[in-house]
Amino acid sequence: MEFNNFMTLKKKIYSINKEALLYYSQGMYEESLLKYKTLLKLVSKIRGLKNKEEIKKKIDEKTVEIKQKLSFYEREGVNTELSDSKKEIIKKLFSDAEDDPEHKKFEEALALAKFGQFSDSIKEMTPFLENRKLKIDAGRNIIRCYEAMEKIEDIIPLVNKWKEKSLFSEKEVLHFIESSKANALVEADSDSNEYLEDSCSPEIMEIDSVGIKFSGSERFDSDPIELDVSFQTGNHLSLIISSKEKGIIDSLDVGVKLKDMCFYSPIAVFKSTGIILSKHQIGSGPKKGDWCLDLEIKNPS
Amino acid sequence: MAVFNIQTREIECKIVFYGPGRGGKTTNLEYIHKTFKKNITGDLVSIDTQGDRTLFFDFLPIGLGKIRGCEVKVQLFTVPGQPQYASTRKLVLKGADGIVFVADSLKVQRKNNILSLQDLHDNLKEYDRNIFKVPLVLQYNKRDLLDQGLPLLEVETMEKDLNRQLKVPSFPGSAIRGDGVGQALKKCLELTLENLQKELNWAG
Numbered sequence: 142m143e144f145n146n147f148m149t150l151k152k153k154i155y156s157i158n159k160e161a162l163l164y165y166s167q168g169m170y171e172e173s174l175l176k177y178k179t180l181l182k183l184v185s186k187i188r189g190l191k192n193k194e195e196i197k198k199k200i201d202e203k204t205v206e207i208k209q210k211l212s213f214y215e216r217e218g219v220n221t222e223l224s225d226s227k228k229e230i231i232k233k234l235f236s237d238a239e240d241d242p243e244h245k246k247f248e249e250a251l252a253l254a255k256f257g258q259f260s261d262s263i264k265e266m267t268p269f270l271e272n273r274k275l276k277i278d279a280g281r282n283i284i285r286c287y288e289a290m291e292k293i294e295d296i297i298p299l300v301n302k303w304k305e306k307s308l309f310s311e312k313e314v315l316h317f318i319e320s321s322k323a324n325a326l327v328e329a330d331s332d333s334n335e336y337l338e339d340s341c342s343p344e345i346m347e348i349d350s351v352g353i354k355f356s357g358s359e360r361f362d363s364d365p366i367e368l369d370v371s372f373q374t375g376n377h378l379s380l381i382i383s384s385k386e387k388g389i390i391d392s393l394d395v396g397v398k399l400k401d402m403c404f405y406s407p408i409a410v411f412k413s414t415g416i417i418l419s420k421h422q423i424g425s426g427p428k429k430g431d432w433c434l435d436l437e438i439k440n441p442s
Numbered sequence: 443m444a445v446f447n448i449q450t451r452e453i454e455c456k457i458v459f460y461g462p463g464r465g466g467k468t469t470n471l472e473y474i475h476k477t478f479k480k481n482i483t484g485d486l487v488s489i490d491t492q493g494d495r496t497l498f499f500d501f502l503p504i505g506l507g508k509i510r511g512c513e514v515k516v517q518l519f520t521v522p523g524q525p526q527y528a529s530t531r532k533l534v535l536k537g538a539d540g541i542v543f544v545a546d547s548l549k550v551q552r553k554n555n556i557l558s559l560q561d562l563h564d565n566l567k568e569y570d571r572n573i574f575k576v577p578l579v580l581q582y583n584k585r586d587l588l589d590q591g592l593p594l595l596e597v598e599t600m601e602k603d604l605n606r607q608l609k610v611p612s613f614p615g616s617a618i619r620g621d622g623v624g625q626a627l628k629k630c631l632e633l634t635l636e637n638l639q640k641e642l643n644w645a646g
Contacts, residue, residue: 169550235533
């Protein structure tokens with residue numbers, strides 16, 4: 142090899158090695174690994190290089206070390222159990238319903254779940270199962286925590302326990318199961334299928350909006366009010382009502398039976414009755430302040 | 443979003459340091475914590491880290507004292523930059539009143555800068571917010587690495603990549619040395635408070 146070529150190659154090796162080291166120091170392991178691979182190729186090609194095998198061995202060692210680092214970072218890190226003080230910080234920083242202490246506590250439990258602290262979230266969410274306003278949301282979130290912890294098989298016994306304690310009706314329990322990953326277990330299990338068939342309501346088509354007529358109300362007596370459906374599972378609908386519609390919100394309390402309802406789907410309109418299952422004010426996001434109403438369609442005709 | 447307590451004349455706002463993974467967001471906060479001691483009102487908390495990477499967020503509360511008769515408190519947050527922490531990033535971004543986008547000047551990070559800015563745009567959109575209207579500044583971090591011979595993007599290239607449409611204030615910087623950190627934060631706070639004045643009329 143000519144002297145000039147050798148010097149050029151030496152400079153190149155020096156430069157690549159420096160880059161690899163700097164990327165490593167920046168924590169940019171993928172980039173560093175690439176540089177070491179380039180370096181290894183380059184060194185392997187040089188004929189008559191003194192200590193060639195030793196240099197290659199060192200590069201290999203560095204490559205192994207970086208790969209170990211990368212596999213460490215690729216592991217799912219978000220399931221970390223945080224210290225109590227850090228959990229408190231999360232609760233404080235990510236719950237914003239400050240004017241309502243009860244709702245704030247609920248949001249704190251929710252925040253824990255969002256940051257992967259599922260067991261604590263379940264613990265703090267459980268008392269809300271007895272809260273008339275928040276129990277449906279609490280139930281949903283507890284189930285989501287079980288799903289996130291991949292304890293799917295525990296969901297059905299859990300919701301059945303809620304039913305035994307009369308925290309939820311049979312239909313509410315069924316709704317929880319249907320909208321959770323545990324539903325797949327139910328479908329696979331013939332015994333549970335019987336349970337489903339026994340209590341499942343008739344299939345309901347996709348509903349875009351509902352019309353509610355308030356009989357006996359001076360304010361809403363003339364025309365039915367129309368509300369958009371934000372979410373539907375079977376015969377359970379979630380509606381969002383703007384906070385400006387105070388009259389409507391006040392009229393629709395949990396347990397209220399709606400005797401004159403119209404359901405509008407893309408292919409048909411049908412009349413039926415409904416019952417309000419839950420009502421809560423949205424505490425965050427673009428719809429903050431608006432109300433979410435869950436209702437169940439009864440006796441579709 | 444910012445909280446304005448009209449009785450105590452106190453305003454609390456949230457600034458989020460956003461950007462690609464390994465770009466220097468935490469280093470920015472560490473420098474602020476170390477340097478602006480008289481403004482620091484609490485500890486710098488990291489929740490949680492894996493090695494030296496942020497998994498959830500960093501948090502640093504600061505106080506700006508009285509501005510136009512109002513006590514101004516600021517919560518500084520960083521998001522986790524790695525793509526796999528998208529949901530945490532979105533969660534931390536929620537309610538941000540101002541954003542410092544920390545771009546990495548390393549050439550190898552060019553694509554990641556662009557992807558991260560796109561991610562910011564998308565996440566803001568999901569919160570019904572427009573990146574063109576949010577108080578935002580850009581910081582082109584790690585300019586110091588030029589001295590070490592690492593290939594860096596030209597500031598002009600970064601401007602073209604990231605700021606051609608946004609046209610927001612931008613600052614070359616080195617968070618590890620502290621260059622551009624204070625300037626970027628100060629500008630972001632100015633824009634944020636101006637914006638909050640329009641929204642909340644806190645300064646009367």
